[in-house]
Amino acid sequence: MSKPPSSKTQWNPATYLEFAAYRARPAEDLMARLELRVPGAIYDLGCGPGNLTRKLKDRWPDRAVIGTDSSPEMLAKAEKSFGAADITWRLSDIATGTPETGTPETGTPETGTPETGTPEAPPALIFTNAALQWVPDHDRLFPRLMAAVAPGGLFAMQMPVTGEAPYHACIKQILVRSPWRERLAGVRSDQVHAASAQRYYDLVSPLAATVDTWEAYYHHVLKDTAAVTAWVSGTALVPYLTALREDEKAAFLADYTDLALAAYPASKDGKVLFTMRRLFILAERKA
Numbered sequence: 001m002s003k004p005p006s007s008k009t010q011w012n013p014a015t016y017l018e019f020a021a022y023r024a025r026p027a028e029d030l031m032a033r034l035e036l037r038v039p040g041a042i043y044d045l046g047c048g049p050g051n052l053t054r055k056l057k058d059r060w061p062d063r064a065v066i067g068t069d070s071s072p073e074m075l076a077k078a079e080k081s082f083g084a085a086d087i088t089w090r091l092s093d094i095a096t097g098t099p100e101t102g103t104p105e106t107g108t109p110e111t112g113t114p115e116t117g118t119p120e121a122p123p124a125l126i127f128t129n130a131a132l133q134w135v136p137d138h139d140r141l142f143p144r145l146m147a148a149v150a151p152g153g154l155f156a157m158q159m160p161v162t163g164e165a166p167y168h169a170c171i172k173q174i175l176v177r178s179p180w181r182e183r184l185a186g187v188r189s190d191q192v193h194a195a196s197a198q199r200y201y202d203l204v205s206p207l208a209a210t211v212d213t214w215e216a217y218y219h220h221v222l223k224d225t226a227a228v229t230a231w232v233s234g235t236a237l238v239p240y241l242t243a244l245r246e247d248e249k250a251a252f253l254a255d256y257t258d259l260a261l262a263a264y265p266a267s268k269d270g271k272v273l274f275t276m277r278r279l280f281i282l283a284e285r286k287a
Helices: 013-017 020-031 051-059 072-082 138-148 166-174 197-207 225-233 238-243 246-263
Strands: 042-045 065-069 088-093 125-129 154-160 208-222 272-285
Touching (some): 020 051, 020 125, 020 208, 020 272, 042 051, 051 065, 051 125, 072 088, 125 138, 138 154, 138 197, 166 246, 197 272, 208 225, 225 246, 225 272, 238 246
Parallel strands (some): 042 065
Antiparallel strands (some): 154 272, 208 272
């Protein structure tokens, strides 16, 4: 799932889960290719409302599974939906590698967990779905996560390739329109547009025995353009919606929908194809 640059950004689990089946498809495609050959825990970084973390636990019931996220709202939803008996939920920031509550931990990625650096056994799997696009400095982040995996373990990642996506073009357009230009002046989204597969290969391959990387396009059939706005309001628009008053949000979303009408023309049956391009990396850590 998509994550904000800080815990101050207010994520709405219900909005995010409105398209849960579509959002889960890339993660499920990635999970289908996972084979764990070494002992160790499983970390789901940026676990959101926990539906994918639950799938990881169901597949590997005998392993410790830890879901981490920077959103208290998302973690509360995850624990409410799936409990805390067999999955550990942790408030944690992928960018800093330390819990958001308490003092910073010590340790190194090579000897600690991927999200804290604490001296626990390295995980057999670091899994992250649609989260790393919210984390800055990929040149440092990807090698750090790769280094945190146990020898013979896996780093499995999926994130959207958003740079040329029409829905992001609509965001740029609305931010220069009045009154949003003035109202949202100074509000920034730290979302990182994914770079090339070559760049990420170069970042993880020095520590990898094998690297498999690929891209896929998912053409989601949505009922209308308003559904496009609903999708984006649960992810890329979240930093801007957080900055608006409740009485402003409806007008902002209506203006966004007007822009999306041109970006996402309706099909003959009135439905809209909402296309998401996804980048995948599946890397095995050197033994």
